[in-house]
Structure formats: C-alpha cells, structure tokens
Amino acid sequence: MNRAYSAQAVRDAEAPLLAAGEPLMLRAARALAEHVAEHLRSAASEELRGRGGRVLVLAGAGANGGDGLHAAALLRRDGIAADAIATADRLHEEGAAALRAAGGTILPLADTAPGMLEEQLATTTVVLDAMLGLGGRPEVPAALAPLLAVVRSSGVPVIAVDLPSFVDATTGQAAAEALLARETVTFGALKAGLLLPGGAERSGSIHLVDLGLSPHLTAAPTVLRLEDADVRALFPHPDRDASKYTRGVVALAAGSEQFPGAAVLTASGAARTGAGMVRCLAPERVLDLVLRERPEIVTHPIAETVVDPGAVDLAAVGRTDALVVGPGLAADDPRATAGLDGLREGTGTLRRGVIDAGALSALTTAHRFGPDVVLTPHRGEAERLATRLEVDPELPGAQLAPALARATGATVLLKGAITLIAPGDGGPLRAQDDATAQLATAGTGDVLAGVLGTLLAAGLPGPDAAALAAILHGRAGRLASRDGRQPLVALDVAAHLPEAIGTILAGAQP
Numbered sequence: 001m002n003r004a005y006s007a008q009a010v011r012d013a014e015a016p017l018l019a020a021g022e023p024l025m026l027r028a029a030r031a032l033a034e035h036v037a038e039h040l041r042s043a044a045s046e047e048l049r050g051r052g053g054r055v056l057v058l059a060g061a062g063a064n065g066g067d068g069l070h071a072a073a074l075l076r077r078d079g080i081a082a083d084a085i086a087t088a089d090r091l092h093e094e095g096a097a098a099l100r101a102a103g104g105t106i107l108p109l110a111d112t113a114p115g116m117l118e119e120q121l122a123t124t125t126v127v128l129d130a131m132l133g134l135g136g137r138p139e140v141p142a143a144l145a146p147l148l149a150v151v152r153s154s155g156v157p158v159i160a161v162d163l164p165s166f167v168d169a170t171t172g173q174a175a176a177e178a179l180l181a182r183e184t185v186t187f188g189a190l191k192a193g194l195l196l197p198g199g200a201e202r203s204g205s206i207h208l209v210d211l212g213l214s215p216h217l218t219a220a221p222t223v224l225r226l227e228d229a230d231v232r233a234l235f236p237h238p239d240r241d242a243s244k245y246t247r248g249v250v251a252l253a254a255g256s257e258q259f260p261g262a263a264v265l266t267a268s269g270a271a272r273t274g275a276g277m278v279r280c281l282a283p284e285r286v287l288d289l290v291l292r293e294r295p296e297i298v299t300h301p302i303a304e305t306v307v308d309p310g311a312v313d314l315a316a317v318g319r320t321d322a323l324v325v326g327p328g329l330a331a332d333d334p335r336a337t338a339g340l341d342g343l344r345e346g347t348g349t350l351r352r353g354v355i356d357a358g359a360l361s362a363l364t365t366a367h368r369f370g371p372d373v374v375l376t377p378h379r380g381e382a383e384r385l386a387t388r389l390e391v392d393p394e395l396p397g398a399q400l401a402p403a404l405a406r407a408t409g410a411t412v413l414l415k416g417a418i419t420l421i422a423p424g425d426g427g428p429l430r431a432q433d434d435a436t437a438q439l440a441t442a443g444t445g446d447v448l449a450g451v452l453g454t455l456l457a458a459g460l461p462g463p464d465a466a467a468l469a470a471i472l473h474g475r476a477g478r479l480a481s482r483d484g485r486q487p488l489v490a491l492d493v494a495a496h497l498p499e500a501i502g503t504i505l506a507g508a509q510p
C-alpha cells in the first residue's frame with residue numbers, strides 16, 4: 001500500500017532531522033543525480049543522438065531549486081554535462097555555488113535572448129524540473145509560460161524533482177501549463193498531490209528516495225493507493241469448505257426495458273469476480289437477455305408495470321449478502337426506491353451494497369447509509385447528487401468525494417481516470433490509478449458495480465471492496481485492451497476479470 005502525506009506532514013517530519021543537522025538536501029541531490037545518470041545510461045540511443053547527454057536544470061528560488069543545482073554539480077563531477085536556467089530572481093545560494101564550482105553555467109531566464117531557449121533544448125537530453133516543490137502553488141507566473149511552452153514542444157523528457165512544479169503537494173491541483181514529467185524522483189515520503197488528479201497525470205512513474213523520514217512521519221497519511229499485494233491480502237479466496245453461501249450472495253436490481261443490457265453487464269461483472277450466487281431482479285424481458293449470456297444467474301421476475309416500491313419485496317428474494325441497485329434503472333423505477341430503503345441505516349434490512357446510476361438520482365437528503373454501502377457516481381452524477389445534497393458541485397474530485405461521503409455516511413467511489421474512494425466513516429482517501437482510457441465506453445461502469453457487489457457480498461469493508469474493485473476492473477480493462485492499444489467493449493472487461501484476478505493472485509507482473 002502506498003501512503004501519501006500532506007506538505008505539512010512532510011515538513012513536520014523533516015524538521016527534527018534538519019534541526020539535528022542531517023544533510024537532507026545533499027542526500028536528496030545524491031539520489032537524484034544517481035537516478036538521472038541511470039536515466040541517461042538507459043535512454044534510447046535515438047534520444048541521445050545529437051544531444052550529447054546534457055542535463056538542463058530549471059532551478060527555482062527555493063530548496064527545490066537547491067536540490068536540482070546540487071544534483072547538477074554532482075553529475076558534473078561524474079563527467080556528465082549539466083547546466084541550469086534560473087527561473088526566479090533568486091537562487092539557492094549553496095546549490096548555485098556548488099554548480100558553478102563544478103564548472104556549470106547558470107543562465108537567468110530574464111537574460112535569455114529570443115531563440116536561446118530553443119538552442120539550449122536542442123542540446124539537452126533531459127530536463128530537471130526543479131522550479132517548485134513542496135512550496136509550489138498551482139499557478140504559472142507570466143514570465144515562465146514561454147519557457148514551459150518551449151520545453152513542452154521540444155519533446156525532451158522531463159524528470160520532476162520531488163514533484164512536478166506548479167502542482168499543489170497536498171491537493172494535487174495543477175496549473176494547466178505545468179510540465180508533464182516522464183518520471184518524478186520524490187524525497188522522504190510520497191506527497192498526496194502525486195497520487196491525486198492533477199498531480200498524478202503529470203508525475204509519470206514515481207521513485208521514492210528514502211531520507212530517513214519514516215520514524216518522524218507521525219501524521220496519518222491523507223491518501224492511500226492499494227497495490228497488487230493488497231489485493232492478495234484482501235481478496236476473498238474460497239477456502240476448502242467454501243459453499244456458495246459462504247462466498248456471498250449478491251442481488252442485482254438492474255436493467256429495464258430502456259436499458260436491458262445493464263443487467264447483463266452488472267451480472268457478468270459480479271459472476272466473473274467469484275460470487276457464490278448472483279440474483280437478478282428485473283422484468284422478464286431483461287431476465288431473458290441475462291440468462292442468454294449468463295445461465296448461472298438466479299432470476300427474480302418483477303412485473304414491468306409495477307410502480308409502487310412497496311410491491312418490490314427484497315426480503316422475499318431469499319438470502320442476500322449485498323445488493324447492487326441502479327444500473328440501467330430510471331430514477332423513478334420502484335426498485336431504486338426499494339433498494340435505497342433496504343440499504344439505509346437503521347430501518348433497512350441490508351447493510352452492504354452498491355448504489356449506482358439511476359438509484360443515485362433517487363437519493364435524497366433523507367437517506368443515510370453506513371460505510372459498507374458504496375455510491376459509485378461518475379463526475380456528472382456526483383455533481384447532480386451534490387446539488388441535491390447541498391454540497392458544492394464544483395469542488396475538485398478529491399474534495400467532492402469526501403463531502404458526498406460526509407453528506408450520506410456511505411463510502412463514495414468517484415469514477416474517472418483516477419478512481420477516488422472516500423470512506424463513509426472518514427479516514428484517508430484512496431486514489432487508484434489502474435485503468436486505461438479505453439474503459440471510457442458505455443457499460444463499463446455497470447461491470448464495475450457488479451465486481452464491487454461481489455466483493456461486498458464476500459464481507460469486505462466498503463472502502464477496501466471499492467479499492468479492490470477499481471484495481472480488478474482497471475486491470476481487466478488493460479488486459480482486454482492489450483494495455484490500452486486496442487478498443488474494448490464492456491463485456492470484454494467482464495470476460496477478462498478471472499485472468500486479471502489470477503494474474504494478481506499469482507504475483508505476476510501486470
């Protein structure tokens with residue numbers, strides 16, 4: 001599990017070490033220089049051709065600039081050409097002195113003549129983004145915009161120092177013009193902003209350098225990211241004496257005349273994740289479609305003409321460990337209202353389940369749930385729900401998901417390129433980055449609801465089930481699309497779930 005911290009928590013952890021005279025910056029710079037040297041050794045010969053293996057540091061005024069300048073000095077000592085452009089009117093003095101002493105040049109950005117930046121980049125193999133780190137705000141000063149544009153259009157790979165500049169280390173909020181790094185070498189601890197939307201897209205692959213901070217990191221992490229090892233620890237593998245009932249029964253209130261396919265997709269997601277039994281409550285015509293694709297589903301027909309939620313008797317369907325309500329339902333479908341009532345805290349008879357799609361539209365301020373009930377909105381659904389619950393719909397996802405969790409008591413899984421999970425009982429946000437953009441196609445969300453339903457039915461706590469569902473769904477999507485190279489349809493995602501699960505449980509590389 002990756003644990004990521006606020007900027008303040010990292011500064012608090014550094015403080016006692018700095019007070020004790022520990023040379024944190026030199027430690028950071030040494031690790032950074034080693035990483036850059038390794039990058040140069042492994043860079044494709046094409047990248048190096050004509051560029052001479054030179055490193056160009058964009059150095060800001062603070063300690064982040066200091067890291068970059070010290071690293072450049074160390075690289076020079078190793079025979080690698082490294083120079084800097086000063087992007088602010090001040091420089092980290094010791095770092096600048098070290099680079100100059102090692103024979104490097106530092107060109108103030110304000111002194112660059114037209115065309116000079118392009119010339120510099122034409123002979124550069126790798127850019128080190130050391131403009132801003134922990135202290136960075138997500139806004140680009142006007143004087144820096146042309147430099148960023150030139151770096152971007154040069155195509156020279158960027159390594160971000162500690163975190164990409166112009167990204168808020170705590171919230172991930174990023175200036176639109178912030179550079180996209182190929183890699184980020186981060187010091188001491190993961191910063192929450194590296195895992196959250198904004199920062200995550202700009203960080204590339206993240207390399208954590210140990211500065212000896214861990215014993216001093218006393219604050220709780222604000223963002224978690226679960227990994228394959230967490231899936232192995234948490235996935236409900238059936239034991240020798242398992243029965244379909246011990247594995248868990250998931251009931252689906254999904255699929256309507258207007259959206260019949262949603263029931264097929266949700267049922268496939270649930271069954272392919274290893275449910276003991278999948279039930280489906282739907283009109284006959286929907287159930288016929290479900291049975292054609294998935295004969296193992298236990299069907300519970302409801303009359304197409306039913307309008308009274310009281311006529312949908314969830315208790316009568318038999319043993320149910322988790323309910324998935326909403327895929328392919330209109331907000332006024334009686335199953336949506338009955339499902340919400342069944343899951344609500346206090347009076348409901350069910351404690352675990354998924355509220356998706358149409359059922360989200362039926363949710364009001366009167367509903368209150370526990371953390372083993374998971375809401376699964378995409379951004380549009382989350383905004384509409386927020387408006388009804390008097391939550392600011394324009395909040396960034398990393399704040400919107402927790403606000404919706406507070407307003408409902410449920411765990412909120414906010415879908416998107418990064419899936420954010422806010423536990424209903426508070427606690428750190430989870431930010432999962434397992435997906436491929438090929439998943440942006442109708443019906444994949446229905447499959448996700450089914451996967452999540454099965455994990456909840458097996459007894460996993462809501463936040464863990466949600467994080468695992470995001471991982472398994474993302475991995476299945478990657479397998480189905482050959483790592484994003486080819487299109488997929490939603491049913492392909494369900495079909496690849498067993499392989500995704502098997503690969504992860506076997507400890508194989510993605």
Ligand SMILES: NC(=O)C1=CN([C@@H]2O[C@H](COP(=O)(O)OP(=O)(O)OC[C@H]3O[C@@H](n4cnc5c(N)ncnc54)[C@H](O)[C@@H]3O)[C@@H](O)[C@H]2O)[C@@H](O)CC1
Nearest residue numbers: 024025028062063064065067132133134135136137139162
């Ligand atoms: N504290 C330490 O000794 C260590 C710090 N380290 C480095 O130090 C960094 C933090 O350094 P600083 O605290 O000096 O902060 P930064 O170097 O991140 O930022 C410097 C200053 O830039 C200004 N600034 C912020 N946003 C701006 C914007 N959008 N446009 C223009 N100016 C802006 C602010 O006044 C900020 O204090 C870390 O990210 C890491 O790279 C590492 O060397 C490890 C040890």
Ligand SMILES: Nc1ncnc2c1ncn2[C@@H]1O[C@H](COP(=O)(O)OP(=O)(O)O)[C@@H](O)[C@H]1O
Nearest residue numbers: 415416417435436437439440442443444445446
């Ligand atoms: N750009 C993207 N990159 C990665 N995953 C994405 C992207 N867009 C959507 N997804 C994922 O695809 C799924 C889409 O769900 P949703 O929007 O509910 O679709 P539907 O309602 O049509 O089933 C979610 O799991 C979401 O996280």
Ligand SMILES: [K+]
Nearest residue numbers: 129132163165
């Ligand atoms: K930086």
